[in-house]
Amino acid sequence: MNSNDQNETNIQLDYIDKLTTVVKEKSEELGRPLTYNVTTFGCQMNARDSEKLRGILDKVGYIGTDSEDADFVIYNTCTVRENANNKVYGRLGVLYSYKKKNPDMIIALCGCMMQENVVIDKIKESYSFVDLIFGTHNIFKFPELLYNSLMSDDMIIDIWEKTDRIVEKLPSSRKYSFKSGINIMFGCNNFCSYCIVPYVRGRERSRSSEEIIEEIEYLVRDGVKEIMLLGQNVNSYGKGLDEDINLSKLLSKVTKIEGLERIRFMTSHPKDLSDELIDVMASSPKICKHLHLPLQSGSTDILAKMNRHYTKEDYLGLVDRIRSKIPDIALTTDIIVGFPGETEDDFLETMDVVRKVEFDSAFTFIYSKRTGTPAAAMDNQVAEDVIKDRFDRLLAEVQEIGRKKYEENVGRTEKVLVENVNEKDSSLVSGRMSNNAIVHFPGDSSLIGSLVNVRLTECKGFYYIGEIDEEMA
Ligand code: SAH
Ligand code: SF4
Ligand code: F3S
Numbered sequence: 050m051n052s053n054d055q056n057e058t059n060i061q062l063d064y065i066d067k068l069t070t071v072v073k074e075k076s077e078e079l080g081r082p083l084t085y086n087v088t089t090f091g092c093q094m095n096a097r098d099s100e101k102l103r104g105i106l107d108k109v110g111y112i113g114t115d116s117e118d119a120d121f122v123i124y125n126t127c128t129v130r131e132n133a134n135n136k137v138y139g140r141l142g143v144l145y146s147y148k149k150k151n152p153d154m155i156i157a158l159c160g161c162m163m164q165e166n167v168v169i170d171k172i173k174e175s176y177s178f179v180d181l182i183f184g185t186h187n188i189f190k191f192p193e194l195l196y197n198s199l200m201s202d203d204m205i206i207d208i209w210e211k212t213d214r215i216v217e218k219l220p221s222s223r224k225y226s227f228k229s230g231i232n233i234m235f236g237c238n239n240f241c242s243y244c245i246v247p248y249v250r251g252r253e254r255s256r257s258s259e260e261i262i263e264e265i266e267y268l269v270r271d272g273v274k275e276i277m278l279l280g281q282n283v284n285s286y287g288k289g290l291d292e293d294i295n296l297s298k299l300l301s302k303v304t305k306i307e308g309l310e311r312i313r314f315m316t317s318h319p320k321d322l323s324d325e326l327i328d329v330m331a332s333s334p335k336i337c338k339h340l341h342l343p344l345q346s347g348s349t350d351i352l353a354k355m356n357r358h359y360t361k362e363d364y365l366g367l368v369d370r371i372r373s374k375i376p377d378i379a380l381t382t383d384i385i386v387g388f389p390g391e392t393e394d395d396f397l398e399t400m401d402v403v404r405k406v407e408f409d410s411a412f413t414f415i416y417s418k419r420t421g422t423p424a425a426a427m428d429n430q431v432a433e434d435v436i437k438d439r440f441d442r443l444l445a446e447v448q449e450i451g452r453k454k455y456e457e458n459v460g461r462t463e464k465v466l467v468e469n470v471n472e473k474d475s476s477l478v479s480g481r482m483s484n485n486a487i488v489h490f491p492g493d494s495s496l497i498g499s500l501v502n503v504r505l506t507e508c509k510g511f512y513y514i515g516e517i518d519e520e521m522a
Contacts, residue, residue, distance in 0.1 A: 052215070052257050053216065053217050053218055055218070057189065057214065058189075058217070058218045058219060060193070061189060061191075061192045061219055062192075062219070064196050065105060065108055065109055065192045065219075065220070068105075068110075068192055068199070071196065071199055071200075075153075075199075076110065082110070082111075082112045083110070083121065084111065084113070084114040084116075084119040085106045085111040085112070085113055085114065085119055085120065085121040085122070086113070086115070086116060086117050086119040086121070086123075087099050087106070087113075087123050087125065088117070088122075088123070088125065088140075089125045090124065090126050090127040090133055090136065090160070091125075091126070091127025091129065091133065091161065092127065093277065093315060094232070094235075094250075094279055094280075095125050095127060095160055096230065097232060097279055098125055098160070098185075099125045100221045100223055100229075101188065101219060101220075102159075102188075102191060103222040104220035104222040105191055105219065105220055106121065106222075107220070109192075109195075113222075117143065117144060117147060118147045118150075118151070119147075120151070120153065120155065121154070121155045121157070121195075122154065122155070122156050123156075124137055124157075124158050124159075124160070125159055126159070126160035126161060126162035126163060127160060128161045128165060128168070128245055128249060128419070129244070129417075129419075130414065130415075130417035131417045132417070133162070134162055137158070137162060141156075141179070144178075145176075145178050148178055155180045155195075155199070156179050156180050156181075157179070157181035157183075157195075157198070158179055158181070158182050159182070159183045159184065159185075159191075160184075161185055161246070162249075163182055163184045163185075163208060164184045164185055164249035164250075165249065165420075165421075167420065169182065169206065173204070173206075177204065179204060180198050180204060180205065181194055181195070181198040181205045182204070182206045182207070182208070183206075183207045183208065184207075184208040184209060184249075185250055185251070186210075186212035186251060187207060187212070189214075189217075192219075194207060211251045211252070212251060213252075215254060215256055217232075217260070217264070223273075225498075226273075227272055227274050227466070227497070228273060228274065228275040228276065228277070228311075228466070228468075229273045229277070230276070230277045230279045231261065231268070231276055231277070231278060232279050232280065233256055233278045233279060233283060233314075234253060234255040234256065234282075234283065234286050235251070235253070235254045235280070236250045236252045236253045236254055236281065237250055237282055238253045238282075238285070239282055239318065239356070240356060241345070241355050241357060242354060242355050242422060242423040242424040243355060243385065243416060243419065243422055243424040244419070244422060245421065245422055246281055248421055250281065253282070253285060253288065254289075255286050255287050255290050257290060258290075258292060258294050258298075262302055262303065265303060265306055265309065269306060269307075269309050272498070274308075274309065274310040274466065274498065275309075275310060275311035275312070276303075276309065276312055276313070277312075277315065278296075278299070278300075278303070278313070278314035278315075279314075279315065280315075280316070281316060282316065282321070283314050283315065283316065284296055284317050284318050284321040284322050284323070284326070285318070286299060295325075296314070296323075296326055297323060297325040297326045300329050300330075301329055301333075304335045311336075311466065311483070312333075312335050312336045313336075313337045313339065315341050316341055317342055317343075318343070319343070319344070319359050319363070319367055320357065320358040320359045322342070327374050327375065328374065330375055330378075331374040331375050337483045337484070337485070338377055338378045338379060338483045339378065339380075339484045340371065340379070340380055340381075341382070341383075342367075342380060342381070342382055343384075344364060344382045344383065344406075345357055345383065345385050346384070346388060346399050347361050347399035347400070348361065348391070348395035348399060350390075350395060351390070351391055351395050351398075354388065354389070354390060354424075355388060355424075356423075361401075361402060364402065365402065365406070368380065378484070379409040379484030380406060380408050380409060381408055381409055381410045382406075382408050382412070383411070383412045383413075384403070384412070384413050384414070384443065386399075386415055386416060386436055386439045386440045387415055387431040387435070387436030387440070388416050388431075389416070389424055389427035389428075389430050389431065390427065390429040390431075391416075391431055391439075399443065400442070403450065404446070404450070407454060408447065408450065408451065408454075409451060409454045409455070409484065409486070410447070410511065411447040413443050413444050415436055415437075416431070416436065418430070451511065452508075452511075455486065455508045455511060455513070456508050458513070459505050459506070459507065459508050460504070460506075461504070462502050462503065462505075462518040463483065463484075463502070463503055463505060464483060464502060464503075465481065465488055465490075465500065465501055465503045465515075466480050466498075466500050467479070467480040467498065467499055467500075467501060468481065468497065470494050471489050474489075477490060477491060477492065478491075478493065478496050478497070480501075480503070486511075486512065487512040488503055488505060488512065489512065489513070489514055489515070490503050490514065490516050491517070502517065502518040503515040503516065503518060504517075504518040
């Protein structure tokens with residue numbers, strides 16, 4: 050089941066037609082267009098899913114708005130850490146006040162949090178004003194579910210435990226016209242012991258390379274210059290497919306697409322990052338010089354308890370191999386502090402890796418206990434004040450190193466994909482370099498979506514100020 054389920058796509062396209070009629074009728078009745086607001090929590094996968102939700106809402110005649118005081122509001126939720134959940138509950142209260150003024154308002158919830166039974170029970174009990182709930186496996190059914198919700202006064206809940214289906218080829222509205230994420234695989238089979246993602250996103254499913262290439266070619270015709278290949282563990286892309294494919298081979302194919310200028314991918318798991326992939330990255334100027342390589346911990350003991358399948362030495366060796374072939378690559382990472390049983394010595398191992406690798410930047414997280422994961426049942430949870438102290442020390446180190454790394458690039462000229470006019474100073478535009486760092490430089494909106502050579506004149510901590518390099522233009 051790796052090719053698109055066209056039958057299901059067609060069913061949903063029929064619902065899109067039906068919805069278009071209903072939305073038109075409703076807005077004629079009200080004498081104004083119906084509005085929608087989509088809020089995304091969590092990772093790039095959710096951001097991409099939200100583009101699909103927006104695509105459908107735009108297509109059937111809703112008008113997007115920044116305000117949550119809208120006719121249709123949906124939260125695409127994340128449950129990777131406890132605070133992601135708390136944010137959703139907190140904001141639902143505000144939505145209820147809008148709904149009291151606008152009884153026709155539809156409040157919907159979808160995404161990873163909805164795959165947890167305890168969450169559904171809590172919403173049914175304490176947030177009964179929610180109209181529609183669906184999960185990650187059946188997001189493609191959104192047109193059908195929205196239609197049913199508009200036709201009914203009851204709370205509609207549709208959650209699937211799992212799926213082996215891939216349903217794509219439905220509308221999507223991109224945030225940026227010139228860049229896009231594209232799913233190459235769904236789900237995760239790694240079961241890192243702290244992580245809830247495999248439980249809420251299901252088993253790994255890869256899309257066929259033919260469909261991925263087709264979608265990218267379509268995006269390029271539509272103005273896209275940069276794509277990001279998305280998956281929870283893109284290094285295991287292709288497993289289970291009939292074709293002879295893996296991430297390196299897929300990347301080689303993608304680099305041949307004419308008109309596509311930049312390729313990114315995330316997230317890579319260190320345990321299966323191959324030398325073949327490093328070679329492909331080194332040889333293609335289109336593949337961005339950035340690798341996000343989550344470390345999680347520098348302690349081999351903790352890594353084993355985390356079920357990560359690599360040691361401290363494996364990780365350091367991998368970094369050496371990457372840097373020897375791609376010296377100017379930016380390396381970023383994720384680190385968890387306070388995993389159950391983490392001792393001061395374990396923590397110092399993490400600090401050691403941070404100092405040795407010198408990450409360009411790092412996302413640091415306090416361990417969050419996720420019910421149902423093996424780590425949640427481990428009995429030696431670390432005390433809060435100890436975690437806080439380690440977290441502060443780690444953050445200070447990571448920031449100091451990051452600043453130093455950023456400083457090193459001042460004076461260089463880099464290709465920048467211009468994203469927007471600077472919000473604070475409209476004489477500047479902002480864009481991203483190949484290594485994902487942000488630079489602001491004098492320019493106007495006509496530059497948005499183009500690649501320009503920019504000389505980095507000043508480093509301001511974690512971004513740069515620059516100027517167009519006329520010599521290189
Ligand atoms: N698939 C990616 C990222 C998944 S979630 C990967 O394997 O790297 C993003 C990050 O959230 C993870 O890298 C991890 O650092 C963090 N994370 C996941 N579960 C967590 C938990 N229970 N507590 C704290 N951080 C967590
Ligand atoms: Fe979670 Fe590990 Fe899968 Fe990443 S690889 S999503 S951290 S289980
Ligand atoms: Fe969160 Fe789901 Fe992504 S739990 S991090 S939104 S896969």
